[in-house]
Amino acid sequence: MSKKVNKITEEELKSVKEANIKYQGLLSELGFRELQKTNLIKLAKQEADTLEELKKELEEKYGQVNINLEDGVYSEIEKEDAK
Numbered sequence: 296m297s298k299k300v301n302k303i304t305e306e307e308l309k310s311v312k313e314a315n316i317k318y319q320g321l322l323s324e325l326g327f328r329e330l331q332k333t334n335l336i337k338l339a340k341q342e343a344d345t346l347e348e349l350k351k352e353l354e355e356k357y358g359q360v361n362i363n364l365e366d367g368v369y370s371e372i373e374k375e376d377a378k
Contacts, residue, residue: 303311353362360369 353360357369359372359374361372362369
């Protein structure tokens, strides 16, 4: 007694396989992009920390100033009188 095997067509199988390959590829790409994002966030944090340290050093040397990043000229920040 032969049991009938339920099976989709070759064309349907090919379509499902192709869609699955594309989907798996996209998931892989998303994982890669997420890793890149994590690394960029870490680098941005490091640069922010470096910038804050430089600001502290400059403030210790020059006081509270505004620095023109084009030419390095700085001006003192005027403090408002507390009343």
